[in-house]
Amino acid sequence: MLDLKTIEKLDSKSVGFFRFKKLNGDYLLTNDIGKYAFLSETDFKKFITGKLNRKEKIYQGLKKNLFIKDKNYQAQLIEKYRDKNRFLKFGPSLHIIVVTLRCNHNCVYCHASAGKTDDKSLDMDMATAKKVVDNIFKTPNDAVAIEFQGGEPLLNWPVVKFIVQYAREKNKLEKKNLQIRFVSNLSVMDEEKMNFLLNNEVNICTSLDGDEETHNYNRVYLDGNSFKQAVNWIKKIDKAYKAKYKGKKKNYYRVGALITVTRKTLANYKQVIDTYIKLGFKTIYLRYLNPFGFALNAKDKIWYTPEEYIDFYKNALDYILEKNYQGRHFYDFMAVTYLIKILFNKDINNLDMRSPCGAGIGQLAYNYNGDVYTCDEGRMISRMGDEMFKLGNINKNNFEQLINNDLCKSICLASCTDGQAGYEDNVYQPYIGICPVYNYSVYNNIFQAPKNNVKYMIDEAIIEYLFIKLKNRKNKDIFTEWVEKSQTREIYR
Amino acid sequence: MTDNKSFRFKIKDNLLEFKINTKIYSLSAVYQAAYLFLDKVYILLDGDPQKEVVVIMKEKSSFASASAKAMADKKASEDKEPVDLEKIAGEFYNELLNQLLREKVSQTNAKIREYIVSQALYNAVPNEVDELLKEVEEEDWQEDPLGIAKTWEEQNLEGKKSKKGKMSKKGK
Numbered sequence A: 001m002l003d004l005k006t007i008e009k010l011d012s013k014s015v016g017f018f019r020f021k022k023l024n025g026d027y028l029l030t031n032d033i034g035k036y037a038f039l040s041e042t043d044f045k046k047f048i049t050g051k052l053n054r055k056e057k058i059y060q061g062l063k064k065n066l067f068i069k070d071k072n073y074q075a076q077l078i079e080k081y082r083d084k085n086r087f088l089k090f091g092p093s094l095h096i097i098v099v100t101l102r103c104n105h106n107c108v109y110c111h112a113s114a115g116k117t118d119d120k121s122l123d124m125d126m127a128t129a130k131k132v133v134d135n136i137f138k139t140p141n142d143a144v145a146i147e148f149q150g151g152e153p154l155l156n157w158p159v160v161k162f163i164v165q166y167a168r169e170k171n172k173l174e175k176k177n178l179q180i181r182f183v184s185n186l187s188v189m190d191e192e193k194m195n196f197l198l199n200n201e202v203n204i205c206t207s208l209d210g211d212e213e214t215h216n217y218n219r220v221y222l223d224g225n226s227f228k229q230a231v232n233w234i235k236k237i238d239k240a241y242k243a244k245y246k247g248k249k250k251n252y253y254r255v256g257a258l259i260t261v262t263r264k265t266l267a268n269y270k271q272v273i274d275t276y277i278k279l280g281f282k283t284i285y286l287r288y289l290n291p292f293g294f295a296l297n298a299k300d301k302i303w304y305t306p307e308e309y310i311d312f313y314k315n316a317l318d319y320i321l322e323k324n325y326q327g328r329h330f331y332d333f334m335a336v337t338y339l340i341k342i343l344f345n346k347d348i349n350n351l352d353m354r355s356p357c358g359a360g361i362g363q364l365a366y367n368y369n370g371d372v373y374t375c376d377e378g379r380m381i382s383r384m385g386d387e388m389f390k391l392g393n394i395n396k397n398n399f400e401q402l403i404n405n406d407l408c409k410s411i412c413l414a415s416c417t418d419g420q421a422g423y424e425d426n427v428y429q430p431y432i433g434i435c436p437v438y439n440y441s442v443y444n445n446i447f448q449a450p451k452n453n454v455k456y457m458i459d460e461a462i463i464e465y466l467f468i469k470l471k472n473r474k475n476k477d478i479f480t481e482w483v484e485k486s487q488t489r490e491i492y493r
Numbered sequence B: 001m002t003d004n005k006s007f008r009f010k011i012k013d014n015l016l017e018f019k020i021n022t023k024i025y026s027l028s029a030v031y032q033a034a035y036l037f038l039d040k041v042y043i044l045l046d047g048d049p050q051k052e053v054v055v056i057m058k059e060k061s062s063f064a065s066a067s068a069k070a071m072a073d074k075k076a077s078e079d080k081e082p083v084d085l086e087k088i089a090g091e092f093y094n095e096l097l098n099q100l101l102r103e104k105v106s107q108t109n110a111k112i113r114e115y116i117v118s119q120a121l122y123n124a125v126p127n128e129v130d131e132l133l134k135e136v137e138e139e140d141w142q143e144d145p146l147g148i149a150k151t152w153e154e155q156n157l158e159g160k161k162s163k164k165g166k167m168s169k170k171g172k
Helices: A005-006 A042-049 A057-064 A073-084 A126-136 A153-176 A191-200 A211-216 A226-245 A264-269 A269-278 A291-297 A304-323 A333-344 A374-382 A399-403 A407-416 A436-443 A454-470 A473-487 B027-035 B069-074 B085-108 B110-124 B128-138 B150-171
Strands: A017-021 A028-031 A038-039 A094-098 A145-148 A177-184 A203-206 A256-259 A362-365 A370-375 A390-393 B002-004 B007-011 B017-020 B041-048 B054-057
Touching: A005 A042, A005 B017, A005 B085, A017 A454, A017 B085, A028 A304, A038 A042, A038 A057, A042 A057, A057 A370, A073 A226, A094 A126, A094 A374, A126 A145, A126 A153, A126 A362, A145 A153, A153 A177, A153 A191, A191 A203, A191 A226, A211 A226, A211 A264, A256 A269, A264 A269, A269 A304, A304 A454, A304 A473, A304 B041, A333 A454, A362 A374, A374 A436, A390 A399, A390 B027, A399 B069, A407 A436, A436 A454, A454 A473, B007 B085, B017 B085, B027 B041, B027 B054, B027 B085, B027 B128, B054 B085, B085 B110
Parallel strands: A094 A145, A094 A362, A145 A177, A177 A203, A203 A256
Antiparallel strands: A017 A028, A028 A038, A362 A370, A370 A390, B002 B007, B007 B017, B017 B054, B041 B054
């Protein structure tokens, strides 16, 4: 245990800034650039009093990871801190377009509160679509990702087609690193549409909630079997991708899949993971429910307590690790997002897990009617009748007006963990993110201290579990491999 | 009533009370430590900040950790055991030491951290002043076609020199 004498003898000349916590008997230390170290209590005391032997491995490790001040300390920290926060300089790269709010599914958790299939007033028109693309290319960011979200975008196919073609054409002049992603339930996909998307290098992503029973429980589709439709197209598209890019690209695209964890998933986690592996996926993204849209009306059917989700996550991660011990390369994307921060000290474009979050400064969401929101979550709140996160409209406001305003600045401030009570001294501060939209939805305030904050409770538990696992060398090697493999799939911006 | 001499705290009617010497522990360390217990107990700080702070804690009727709108109906609190105030007191004392160390580390590194962050972000984000300077440098004012950037002396001296030159030419 720490004592006053040790604290009084703090060697301020050699000890650099660090945060700490006692975790499973050892002290976990982190610093501003996200480096970490585990020290036994004896070594921790030696470290803070400057009594570690300089020739020892522990001292050298702490020095290398910039916990100990030496002549290179300042210059190295400046460089690494800049690198960790380099996304601040670029502007929004992720642009979410809702070409329609119509959907042919009635998912129990629909965060977007999708509308009826025949309500065409929820479709984006061509003129709005053109203005959206023009606005997207005004971003100062060299990397641009256009992501179709819904509703089900296949229901407004002519506008999807126009946006893809217009963006590709426009990019011949703009020469940005352009990625286009298409998120669909695939239920009304056909060969022609698939070939168009493949020919235009559009990444296709679908919702897959695991095994057939779990998926169809969550994703209600009255015109057929949602699971079978999705799986059928996943296989078809993967096959077409492979044929198209065979021998041309080292890492040809594959269909991506997103899972939303509901109460039904908790007990079925093994079947869910097995289904993903069986279908050839290398990753799963064990996302928890958000308190938006229809999810709020289905409490008894789908919700769980934070503790229940945390238990589920730990079990699922252990199961995934077990698969890796057996030689199967498979990882959870949420774990990898944190591991990239922990092991590589970088922040990827997982925008609600970042400080400050991506709202406005990293992403923009364009609704079918041209309304622009800080983020997709902000757009979801709008569907619930609250325009709190609306930045403007594409027909009335230019790019600068959409970004340079008080709302954007407030969200940025609210999601910055630096200096915020409960975060500033927190050992996980370099890794954790805040979602002001989540805070607003649950606590009616974009600022919400971590204590009593359910999202924080879950995120902290996940990070802590990853650190506990990291103490084992075998796990660390597996985690490092996950991060390295994932890097070929992501844009670092 | 529990009166623990070694730790010097009292527990009565679900109220935990203890005193902290502010000559040993700074007020900010007390605040920070108290903050970490907000989810478990209600906290009142009293006493004389110059000498001794009195910390009074009251058990929350229900553990409000799962207060999210959507999760409210399934509060984790329902299954939780009541808060052990004696344990809380011990944890608070430990946390005071942690906070004291955090405060010292933070204070002794404050200036260098400020410098590092400002240097790192100064170069990461395009600076408005830099942009303006760049614009100014790119402008053609340095050519000064109207001669307005010259001082009175420069203009007159040049004028005289040229007049002299011309005159001398003429004289020749």
